[in-house]
Amino acid sequence: MTHQQSTRSRRRTWLFPLLLLLSGGLLLGLSTNLAKLAGEIGLAPLALLGWSMTGAAVILLTVAALRRSLPPINPRTLRYYAISALVSVAASNFIFFSAIPHVGASFVALIITLPPLLTYVGALALKMERFQMTxxxxxxAALAGAGVLAASQLRMPQADVFWILVALVGPMLLAVGNLYRTLHWPEGVSAEALAPGMVTGAAIMLLLAGFLPGYSLAVPTDRSLPFVLILAQTLIFAGQFQLLFLLQKAGGPVLLSLLGSVGAIVGVPVAIFLQNEAPPQALMPSAALIALGITLVAVGQAKARPKT
Incomplete structure (x- = not known):
């Protein structure tokens, strides 16, 4: 292989994961803002989440069938789908979508950067990772940034303390889901097959939740915008979860850990400038601390990876 061919090969090796990262982050940032817009037009979080997740499951199952990589069905994989769907998708996204009308899309976009950091803390506790100072x-640094952000929100005159605290549970659930998926990944099953299984499980849970007292899957029928939002969120979820698994496979944990950061870069400006949302108090110092924390974790993880 010539030097020029080697350079092109290395460029392709990094370009594809980078495009996956940017695309996945873009979809994540747009998703939080769609949830805010849905609340403003009277579309309940469960209705948006339940129907769009169902649509995403149909899309991912169809793609998996065409690729002949349908999710395997056995007791172990069913348990894996159920637990990962509940923690990583259904419960966490329901918390975020429900909290956005109360705390803002920009606040949620920022705290979505925290799961990889919390995952590292959990991995240390479970002895899945070695302690590394960086x-x-x-x-x-990142947790300090989250603390500054939460404290500044709580000090606001009309702060909704309940929803601020509830929103902070979402990143914890995502971190638990990251650890569970790693520890209990079914042997011999591809990521492409696991994604539709997890999303289908989440869709079933969300649809069943619509039968609980006080919850509804009803969609306003007096205008077309709610259906447009559901369709848009369906496509976003289908792309987001497919890209998530592809990024994990192609880019590894370092790039995957930056997904929430790219989502925040997209989600916060969209919420502030396009949806006229007031920026969170202490936005700059908290965002700087979170960015510093993510950078240090990514650098430390890159140093920890064995050289080939």
Whole structure:
């Protein structure tokens, strides 16, 4: 292989994961803002989430069938789909979508950057990772940023303390889901097959939740905008979860850990400038601390990876 061919090969090796990262982050940032818009037109979070997740499941199952990589069905994989769907998709997204009308899309977009850092803390506790000073400092910086952000929100005159605290549970659930999927990944099953299984499980849970007292899957029929939002969110979810697994496979944990950061870069400006949302108090210092933390964790993780 010539030097020029080698350079092109390395460029392709990084370009594809980078495009996956940017695309996935873009979809994540747009998703939080669609949830805010849905609340403003009277579309309940469960209705938006339940129907769009169902649509995404249909799309991913269709793609999996065409690729002949349908999710395997056995007791172990069913348990995996159920638990990962509940923690990583249904419960966490329901919390985020429900909290956005109360705390804002920009606040949620920022705290979605925290799961990889919390995952590292959990991995240390479970002895899945070795302690490393660079990553530990990164976790401390990011959590300090989250603390500054939450404290500034709580000090606001009309702060909704309940929803601020509930929103902070979402990143914890995502971190638990990351650890569970790693520890209990079914042997011999591809990521492409697991994605539709997890999303289908989440869709079933959300549709069943519509029968609980006080919850509804009803969609306003007096105008077409709610259906347009559901369709848009369906496509976003289908792309987002497919890209998530592809990024994990192609780029590894370092790039995957930056997905929430790219989502925040997209989601926060869209919420502030296009939806006229007031920026969170202490936005700049908290965002700077979170960015510093993510950078330190990514650098530390890159140093920890064995050289080939």
């Amino acid at each position: 990553r530990a400092l990164g976790v401390a």
